[in-house]
Amino acid sequence: MSSTVDLYDGIEINVTCEAVNGYPAPHIHWYIGLRNLTEDSSLNISENNAGRYDTESTLTLVLTRFDHVKCLVCEAVQPTTLPARSVNQSLVLNVTYNPVVSITVRRLTSNKASGTTKLALICEADANPPVNSFEWICNETLVPNDSNNNRLPDTISEDATLRSSVSAIQNSLSKYQCVFNCTAESEYGSGSATFDSFYSYVIPNPPSFFIIYQYQTRSSSVFVAWQPGFIIGQKYKSESIDNVIN
Known part of the structure; x- marks a missing residue:
């Protein structure tokens, strides 16, 4: 099984699988997990000098980030033997994709007397290659990475592709409102998400x-x-x- 191109989210590719010297000509099936992709492939059968058959199948598919680290399997089957015999080869997919970013919020403390609250804004980014930096912006003003702004100095590694950054805010709910934007950067690209702190006021x-x-x-x-x-x-x-x- 071979592919001549790198794998990117949303980009169509062709992958070729060959089964040689079979008799009769084998069938070739394609799978990603339980998904049968055989209908998206073409088949070319030729007779070799030994009077046996070489079969080549080309699969056309569009991968997404959800296919990352899954196995693409090419299976060659001899259906006329009892029981049917098969051999297969697999390829672990390494799909490159832009950061997919989301922001969630968690209430840490609340002081009803002073009208202040402390919230943790959690910016998560799923990307391959992984995110290497986060940038927080409040009302178009950069939030520095320092203790005065309660920024976490380093990103948190969740797994091979998931990273997160946490920013804490503490302000008077009656006087303060900010639209936060979190941008995550990787070697391949960037992604961002926004959160309006107005909606944090109604978190129960x-x-x-x-x-x-x-x-x-x-x-x-x-x-x-x-x-x-x-x-x-x-x-x-x-x-x-x-x-x-x-």
């Missing part, structure tokens, strides 16, 4: 004084989600409370 506090009776659940872990009655079309990440039942 966790529920309290709720009672769970053991006979009402069979699990040792309980998932609790909460939301305000009206949040202007915004949805916030639920959080879980584990091991609350002995």
Whole structure:
């Protein structure tokens, strides 16, 4: 199996697989995981000098970032033998793609008396090659990487492609509003996401004084989600409370 080009998200490529010296001519199937891609391939069969058959199949496909590190499998099958015999070769896909960026927010502390709150803004970026830098902008002003702005000095490695950066803010909710933009840069490209701190004002506090009776659940872990009655079309990440039942 061979491919003459690098693999990029959204770019069409051709991959060729050959099975030689078969009799009768073998069938060639293509797979990525459980996905059968054979319909997207062409087949060319030729007879060699030994009176046997060489089969060449060319697969045309468009890869996405979700195909990264999956196995592309070429399987050659002799259907006339009982049982059917097959051989295969696989290729681990290394798909290059731009950073895909998102921002989530988590309330850290709240002081009702002073009207201030502290929030953690978490910027996640999935990219290959991985992200090597983050830039935070508040209302078109760069947020420096220093303790005065509560910026985390380094990015956090989640896995081979996922990186995140955290920025903490603490301000009066009645006087402060900022549109945050997080831009992630990799060697291949960049991506960005925005978050309006106005919507952080309506993030509900966790529920309290709720009672769970053991006979009402069979699990040792309980998932609790909460939301305000009206949040202007915004949805916030639920959080879980584990091991609350002995």
